[in-house]
Amino acid sequence: MFTDNLEFNVKNINYKSSELFFLIEYSIDIYKEEDNFYYKPKDVEDWYYEWDFRNYYPNIYTHGFHQYPAKFIPQLARKLLRVFTDENSIVLDNFMGSGTTLIESMLLNRKSAIGIELNPFACFMAKVKTTPINPETLKKVIYIIKNEFYQIKNFPIHNFYNIDFWFKQQQIIDLSKLREIISYIENSDIRDFFLLCMSEVVRRVSLTNHNGFKLHRDKEKIKDDFNPDVFWHFENVSQRNISLMENFYYKVLNSSTKIQIILGDSRKKQNIESNSVDFILTSPPYGDSRTTVAYGQFSRLSWQWIMNDRNIYKLDESLLGGKIIFSKGKEVLEYSKTLKLQYNEIKSKDHKRAEEVLSFYIDLFDSLLTAYEYLKKDKYFVLVTGNRTVKGVFLRTDLIISELSEKINFKTEIILYRNIINKRMPAKNSPTNIKGELSNTMLKENIIFLRKM
Secondary structure (H helix, E strand, O other): OOOOOOOOOHHHOOOOOHHHHHHHHHHHHHHHHOOOOOOOOOOHHHHHHOOOOOOOOOOOHHHHHOOOOOOOOHHHHHHHHHHHOOOOOEEEEOOOOOOHHHHHHHHOOOOEEEEEEOOHHHHHHHHHHOOOOOHHHHHHHHHHHHHHHOOOOOOOOOOOOOHHHHOOHHHHHHHHHHHHHHHOOOOHHHHHHHHHHHHHHHHHHOOEOOOOOOOOEOHHHHOOOOOOOHHHHHHHHHHHHHHHHHHHHHHOOOOOOEEEEEEOOOOOOOOOOOOOEEEEEEOOOOOOOOOOOOHHHHHHHHHHHHOOOHHHHHHHHHOOOOOOOOOOOOOHHHHOHHHHHHHHHHHOOOHHHHHHHHHHHHHHHHHHHHHHHHEEEEEEEEEEEEOOEEOOEEOOHHHHHHHHHHHHOEEEEEEEEEEOOOOOOOOEEOOOOOOOOOEEOOOEEEEEEEEEO
16 A cells, blocks of 8 residues: 655755756756745755745735635746746646636746636636736726715626525625626726626625535524625725736736637647647646535636526536546556556445546546647646545555656656645545545645656
């Protein structure tokens, strides 16, 4: 059985690729340009060692606009983009999430940054976060919204399935009023900016429990004394986001980065030219979203207030491992001895759970195949992943990805590890999806460096 043995001594690291070592050594001086938001390695050994970023605040620039499950840390993305890209580089994040890699690519003025994401709410969020808007314009618009909010009398009451279960009546009225006012803003970029602000308010004033990312009602909020002021929260969030936009707007004023956001499936070939990408940086899901991070459940209420799109209910089934795959893909068991061993160990305890785990890795393998097609020869693909526990089996996703990738003709250069400090994740999850059965979530992440051969 595998155990969680992720500690390592940096002085004893076996640098598997001298090319990687010299690439990092050559790049160290670049970090002297960094502002105080970002980490500056002292030397190559320090570069290899420091990945926790304990003393750095993640919600800088537009990264801080909105919560999102297991958000990529900007300092981590920035550190890697500095080494593996320059201003002529095309960057891809094939599990884009809320857009961290794209934002950092803009701040560094890379040629192009592409994101692939199946969650429409995440795509919306990434679009807003990568669209610079003059903050002075936003300050004028929030003033107009405020005046309208306290004057408007006639407006439609928004409705969607089970809305009364998740919101009290006064908050439904006030959110409906706010939504109607924002909908009249002619400029779509400004309108979307304020809709995203409203989305954060939706989370705050709902009856949901925010200790995790699955939808549960909070017993304390059901009580009569929970009566949050919708506009007070909206103004608070808007002012914060305008301030963050101000920092971002002037930083990217001279940036010419082309942003391309693809609402699509990373397992399938998208409209990206083969052998065109200079660097892929991503953080794929850690496992099936039913028992780890439920991206669809997190997005459901916000997206229904923004777009009233019920397809969001089916999102978690569409993500990696969302459906059991019976008919294809089981050859991956022959590609990874680690996966085969751990699959059989889980299968001896719970056949259905083993098939769910295997389906996730089949899907992940398909995404590795498409990534290989996009990437230029000799270029790097870095994945930040976590090792989860299923039925008492500590799944070595780091080793499984390494073995699957080498079957495709990637070379694993090195795997580093970081403590999870800044990602917002529940402290415990339900590995069996049975009420009351809990397990600690991941405390470490793997940083897997692959190179296309």
